[in-house]
Amino acid sequence: MHVALTIAGSDSGGGAGIQADLKTFQRYGVFGTSVITAITAQNTLGVAAWEPVSTALVRAQIDAVATDLRPNAFKTGMLGSAEIVRTVIAAIVDHSLTGFVLDPVMVASSGDLLLERDAVAVIRDELIPLCAIVTPNLDEAALLLGQKILDEEGMARAAEKLVVELGAQAALVKGGHLQSGETMVDVLFNGTHHVFRAERLGSRNTHGTGCTLSAAVAAQLANGRPLLDAAGGAIRFVHDAIASAPGLGAGHGPLNHLVVPENDGAPPAKRQVVADSARNSTTSR
Template sequence: MPHQDAKKQKPIVLTIAGSDSGGGAGIQADIKAISATGGYACSVITALTAQNTQGVTAVHPTPQAMIQAQLDAVFSDLSVSAVKVGMLGDSETIRTVAAALRRYRPAHLVVDPVMVTANGDMLLAEEAVNCLREELLPLADVITPNLPEAAALLGAALPKRLDEVESLFTGLGQLDCAAVLLKGGFLQQESRSPDWLLSDNQVRCFDTPRVMTGNTHGTGCTLSAALACYLGQGFNMEEAVARAKRYIDQAILAGSCLRIGQGRGPVEHFFAF
């Protein structure tokens, strides 16, 4: 038997999110992304969704006691290197998760403020937005909103042009969190797919060619999970974002030829294998 110190160590990354029965987003996408980018994935399920490539047909929130039990089970046994938070659903769940994160103090926290799916299905109650902003964002190393989520956080109109996106930078920089990775996938540009990292009063654009495909279900979940995994491996924020951006771009490209479901298909998380 090998000595304990000689055993291979992997960063343990916890995803706290909802389950997607279709397998393309949520907990399922997070576990795939964490595994593919070199981490060991564990999970806390905040809700069950009846979901496929065409949309969400039902949501069943996990009881708070069960969420707490999952959190305690993971943190009491596993040395968690990073945490990714996705779908929380309501204020009560946000408070339960935020209290646990304040108690256990993970080294890295990525918050994907999941509010609405790409198909327009609401995943966060409107009255919970303020709770998310006050309870969870101050704990995050980085939040990863898409354009509709950023607009909702700021109470602003949905930007459709680059100049309108840039007008959000000031408000996002004033949020009580260390950094913001603003995802520009919803921007109406045919050839480019820009994301912006706002940190230390600076803005860096990560701009890559857009892959023309309808298979983009779970891209936000996948990007934020990969980002958490790279932070857990010790990369600084800028390098972790660059690596996560390269990963999701390759996953989208490889997934563009997949034929899974009749709606918005998933990306190919394991393109490297």
């Protein structure tokens, strides 16, 4: 059995964070391990309070997992502070951890801030260059790049900049907040632009979507699936998990993590490949 690791915050409501990640790992048939960076008191209505775990304990958790269980892939979610980000960076380097999916969690779906502001620069300048893929939503990508993202072309430019200028191996910019009619658009850049399109679901049950998607990518990487296929599979998994959500709570409800992931041979979310030449070098515009 392959091993996946999540380094993230705990969600007492069970819809996001460590809890969502471990449910997703289990559904993909990988052995889930965890490092808790913060304890949050939250539910579907919002985050009531949170406190970071000490950097010493964060490092001790990573050391314990990395030296014995040797994860095949891992993800980060809520890191909370610049000090924790730097602690994670040092551990990644010291243990030569690979298959890194970076979910730059900054704000909860309820709008509550989950990252101290001085940590943004550390993520941008020091953590992103270590990752196999970074998976920001529109607001996170805008904050990392210092620019607004208003349409699909802006998403493509942002994904490319995250790779070419900030050093990620690949970037998946999620367009769930984009006003794009009945179609939801996600754009991945890994040297070529890939546009994923899926039916937009009018659902309030979106708590933990980013956590679940990045965990699904990490689980598939741990199982040896190619990155592009893993991204498409994760998008489909989240879409189906929203569509069959149990409708719990009075706010942004959790997903259905019991949904069956696609088989490796099944087609992922409809994907359109756009060559760089067709875009005429988006970063030069």
